[in-house]
Amino acid sequence: MVRDLMVTNNASHLLVYARVTNCFTKGIEAAILAGVPTTFTFILELFQERSGWLDKKLIRTTLRHTIKYDNVKKLFQVSADGEKEATAFPDFESAKRSMADLNGVPLVPLNALKKNAHYYVRSKVKLDKVRLPLHLEYLFFFASLWDFETDWHREGFAY
Amino acid sequence: MKKVRRPVKLDIQEARRRKRERIIILVTVFLIALMTYLETSIFRGGAALLPVSGNALIFGLININIILIILLIFLIVRNLVKLIYERRHGIVGSKLRTRLVAAFVSLSLIPTVLLFLVSINFLSYSIDNWFSIRIGDALNRTLEVAQIYYQQSADQAKYYARQLSADISKNGLYEGEKFLYLKALVERRHRTNKLNMVEVHIENQKDNVVVRDREYEKIVPKPLSPKGMEDVFAGRELTTTEQVGSGDLIRGVVPVFSAASPKEVIGFVTASYYFPAGLVDKINVISKTSEEYRQLTLLKTPIKFGYIITLFIVMLLIIFSATWFGLYLAKGITVPIQDLAEATRRIAQGDLNHQIDISADDEIGVLVASFNQMTKDLKRSKQGLEQANLDLEQRRNYTETILRNVSAGVISIDGNGVITTINRAAERMLGIRTQKVLNRRYEEVLIPDHRMLAGEVLREMRERGEGFIEKQIDVNLRDRAMTILMTITAIHDDEGKEMGMAVVFEDLTQLQRAERAAAWREVARRMAHEIKNPLTPVQLSAQRLQKKYGDRLGEDGGVFRECTKTIIDQVEVLKNLVNEFSRYARLPVTSLALHDLNGVIRDSVILFQDARKEIVFDFLQGADIPKLMLDPEQIRRVMVNLLDNAVAALGGANGRIEIRTLSDRKGRTAKVEVADNGCGIPPGYQIKMFEPYFSTKRSGTGLGLAIVNSIIVDHHGQVSVADNHPRGTIVTFELPVPDKA
Numbered sequence: 001m002v003r004d005l006m007v008t009n010n011a012s013h014l015l016v017y018a019r020v021t022n023c024f025t026k027g028i029e030a031a032i033l034a035g036v037p038t039t040f041t042f043i044l045e046l047f048q049e050r051s052g053w054l055d056k057k058l059i060r061t062t063l064r065h066t067i068k069y070d071n072v073k074k075l076f077q078v079s080a081d082g083e084k085e086a087t088a089f090p091d092f093e094s095a096k097r098s099m100a101d102l103n104g105v106p107l108v109p110l111n112a113l114k115k116n117a118h119y120y121v122r123s124k125v126k127l128d129k130v131r132l133p134l135h136l137e138y139l140f141f142f143a144s145l146w147d148f149e150t151d152w153h154r155e156g157f158a159y
Numbered sequence: 160m161k162k163v164r165r166p167v168k169l170d171i172q173e174a175r176r177r178k179r180e181r182i183i184i185l186v187t188v189f190l191i192a193l194m195t196y197l198e199t200s201i202f203r204g205g206a207a208l209l210p211v212s213g214n215a216l217i218f219g220l221i222n223i224n225i226i227l228i229i230l231l232i233f234l235i236v237r238n239l240v241k242l243i244y245e246r247r248h249g250i251v252g253s254k255l256r257t258r259l260v261a262a263f264v265s266l267s268l269i270p271t272v273l274l275f276l277v278s279i280n281f282l283s284y285s286i287d288n289w290f291s292i293r294i295g296d297a298l299n300r301t302l303e304v305a306q307i308y309y310q311q312s313a314d315q316a317k318y319y320a321r322q323l324s325a326d327i328s329k330n331g332l333y334e335g336e337k338f339l340y341l342k343a344l345v346e347r348r349h350r351t352n353k354l355n356m357v358e359v360h361i362e363n364q365k366d367n368v369v370v371r372d373r374e375y376e377k378i379v380p381k382p383l384s385p386k387g388m389e390d391v392f393a394g395r396e397l398t399t400t401e402q403v404g405s406g407d408l409i410r411g412v413v414p415v416f417s418a419a420s421p422k423e424v425i426g427f428v429t430a431s432y433y434f435p436a437g438l439v440d441k442i443n444v445i446s447k448t449s450e451e452y453r454q455l456t457l458l459k460t461p462i463k464f465g466y467i468i469t470l471f472i473v474m475l476l477i478i479f480s481a482t483w484f485g486l487y488l489a490k491g492i493t494v495p496i497q498d499l500a501e502a503t504r505r506i507a508q509g510d511l512n513h514q515i516d517i518s519a520d521d522e523i524g525v526l527v528a529s530f531n532q533m534t535k536d537l538k539r540s541k542q543g544l545e546q547a548n549l550d551l552e553q554r555r556n557y558t559e560t561i562l563r564n565v566s567a568g569v570i571s572i573d574g575n576g577v578i579t580t581i582n583r584a585a586e587r588m589l590g591i592r593t594q595k596v597l598n599r600r601y602e603e604v605l606i607p608d609h610r611m612l613a614g615e616v617l618r619e620m621r622e623r624g625e626g627f628i629e630k631q632i633d634v635n636l637r638d639r640a641m642t643i644l645m646t647i648t649a650i651h652d653d654e655g656k657e658m659g660m661a662v663v664f665e666d667l668t669q670l671q672r673a674e675r676a677a678a679w680r681e682v683a684r685r686m687a688h689e690i691k692n693p694l695t696p697v698q699l700s701a702q703r704l705q706k707k708y709g710d711r712l713g714e715d716g717g718v719f720r721e722c723t724k725t726i727i728d729q730v731e732v733l734k735n736l737v738n739e740f741s742r743y744a745r746l747p748v749t750s751l752a753l754h755d756l757n758g759v760i761r762d763s764v765i766l767f768q769d770a771r772k773e774i775v776f777d778f779l780q781g782a783d784i785p786k787l788m789l790d791p792e793q794i795r796r797v798m799v800n801l802l803d804n805a806v807a808a809l810g811g812a813n814g815r816i817e818i819r820t821l822s823d824r825k826g827r828t829a830k831v832e833v834a835d836n837g838c839g840i841p842p843g844y845q846i847k848m849f850e851p852y853f854s855t856k857r858s859g860t861g862l863g864l865a866i867v868n869s870i871i872v873d874h875h876g877q878v879s880v881a882d883n884h885p886r887g888t889i890v891t892f893e894l895p896v897p898d899k900a
Binding site (some may be wrong): 030031033034035036070071072073074075 | 302304306309400442443444446447449450451453454456457
């Protein structure tokens with residue numbers, strides 16, 4: 001589930017911090033160690049609260065964290081959207097932390113927000129379809145071995 | 160000629176339904192094949208073909224495939240259930256169809272299941288072999304070799320870097336003026352340690368020393384990461400592996416400490432080995448194979464399960480296809496058989512217009528064509544037979560009509576003595592009813608006297624050997640006597656075989672009676688003429704003799720008078736007799752007019768009732784007797800004669816005479832019966848009763864009934880005598896009813 005969802009800002013953007021817990025089941029860990037590239041997709045949505053009407057969705061952003069284990073070099077390569085180079089971790093724990101954390105993702109420019117308005121950010125994480133060799137994931141579509149998707153977690157703020 | 164296969168409406172519906180079903184099955188099979196191909200292609204081609212909706216499409220395709228398989232199963236099962244139902248209800252062809260389907264299923268089931276089981280075992284064994292410990296170990300070892308190679312290269316690089324760093328620190332080569340020495344040292348170490356690249360970075364120095372192999376001169380290593388720099392300047396050694404160009408660069412990074420202050424890092428030495436693309440690719444292959452192997456190990460059970468499912472579906476498809484083919488083949492045989500059975504049934508019911516409408520170029524087609532030809536031939540034969548029967552029936556009717564209307568009675572008897580035909584005249588003549596005697600042996604029907612008579616006649620016929628006999632016989636039937644001319648003719652077929660006989664009767668009673676009457680009239684006339692004439696002189700002579708000599712003879716005069724008186728009296732008697740004959744011979748001419756029969760009869764009865772009060776005369780008048788053409792005087796005379804005879808028959812004791820008048824509308828006659836309970840008439844006398852001079856009375860002239868017969872014949876009627884029950888006699892005369900009455 002998504003924990004520690006925190007919304008703050010820097011000079012120009014609204015920043016979001018979050019952490020996913022209990023996302024690495026034994027099955028997923030075994031798959032990662034077996035060299036299966038595994039991707040978490042973080043979905044971030046910003047809503048403006050409106051009384052008496054449906055809340056207005058201002059933006060929806062998705063971020064993908066992918067982990068791939070290099071068994072020759074014994075390195076866990078964690079890459080995120082927008083980053084050119086993957087970060088290599090020699091230990092699994094560091095790599096898992098890197099996968100589960102969102103660190104200051106700029107969600108929206110501050111000038112897109114109205115003063116004194118109430119907003120909330122909601123977030124959830126899901127595991128992308130695991131890529132199996134020979135594309136067996138399509139054959140075993142019914143065996144959702146490593147599928148997971150968290151509930152929405154919400155954090156409100158006033159600007 | 161109409162061609163009917165089955166009830167037309169049902170036939171069309173059934174044919175349409177079957178056609179639809181066949182199309183559905185073909186399309187289903189085709190779609191299953193197409194879907195399977197598509198799915199396989201997509202698996203091989205990868206998701207790249209289906210960027211966004213790949214999952215949904217695959218999911219959809221698989222689901223459609225499953226639905227199609229279920230549909231196929233449903234259709235097959237439906238047909239099987241139908242087959243079982245038909246078999247239970249004993250529908251023609253169901254047994255053969257069941258047998259064929261069972262044969263096909265058995266033939267396909269046994270090898271398919273066997274193959275399936277063997278395949279499963281083989282597959283399980285193979286999959287287990289793929290994931291066997293030996294292979295896993297080998298792959299792991301290979302991977303470990305790669306890992307160790309990387310690791311050792313990194314360690315070696317670090318080791319050489321450490322040596323170089325130590326030399327630099329020890330000799331203070333980091334100082335600017337010793338740069339050339341430093342460079343020479345680095346080059347020497349690069350050469351002697353067979354490193355691909357050696358770099359020395361000293362703080363506060365303008366240039367770094369970088370020595371690399373000529374072949375890798377274009378390779379530019381990445382700078383250390385901030386964290387790496389941090390670690391190095393913190394005094395920690397590190398190794399890095401990074402992709403540079405198409406190969407991997409393994410670096411050992413060691414800090415360079417100041418000689419003056421050994422804990423102070425003043426730079427770092429990097430010794431690198433470069434793994435070219437060829438080597439890296441090979442290691443990657445090892446890595447990838449190992450990875451895939453590990454991943455597949457995770458999927459061992461699902462893979463096995465997937466293969467089993469696939470094999471199972473293929474097995475089902477083969478079995479269903481075999482079942483369907485069996486059904487299809489059986490239908491090709493049983494449908495014509497069903498049609499043939501149906502056609503046979505229809506033909507048995509007499510519908511020879513029925514034709515089977517199946518066009519086939521195989522043996523079934525030949526059979527159907529032969530059957531249709533046979534039906535046509537049957538129809539033609541039947542028509543011929545019907546026509547012949549019709550002709551025969553017409554001829555038979557014609558013969559029967561002739562036979563029915565012929566005045567002679569005809570009875571035919573077959574070879575076994577069974578009566579086969581009786582015509583209407585025979586019925587009437589013999590007083591028999593056809594249904595009582597028809598198809599019975601004539602011996603059973605005849606009374607003993609008649610049976611004996613028949614036996615005698617037949618024996619005589621056989622003795623003569625002419626094949627026929629004509630004989631006049633007097634027979635007494637139940638209530639009357641008849642004279643019959645009987646002709647018996649033996650019947651032979653074309654081959655001379657005896658088939659029975661035809662008996663022809665002719666009633667001669669009336670004819671004979673009339674002939675006799677005519678003869679007797681002639682006799683009477685002659686008698687009257689010949690006898691009457693001499694009688695008067697005889698009588699006159701006797702009277703004269705009596706008158707002349709009666710008184711002269713004295714004592715003998717008494718005898719003489721007595722004798723002459725006797726002559727005179729007897730001549731008188733003779734005269735009377737002759738007069739009677741004369742009257743018989745000269746009956747007055749009958750004048751017929753419409754009169755009430757009952758009235759005429761009543762007059763006569765009253766006359767007798769008054770005269771003979773000791774006798775009961777019971778006159779039962781028929782209610783619906785029309786007026787008849789008759790001569791009342793003559794009929795009265797008839798009645799007087801009949802009543803006279805009846806009274807005489809009574810003998811005077813407890814006498815009762817019944818007079819009945821009846822109307823026989825059917826026979827268009829009126830009957831008058833005079834029945835007494837007197838002494839009756841012996842059977843032998845009945846024939847002769849109507850002949851003149853036949854009398855059972857001592858005083859009778861014997862002309863009474865002859866006159867009666869004569870009068871009734873003049874009235875175009877007939878007289879008959881029968882026994883009365885329990886005793887006595889019934890004399891009946893019939894008079895015709897005029898047509899207009």
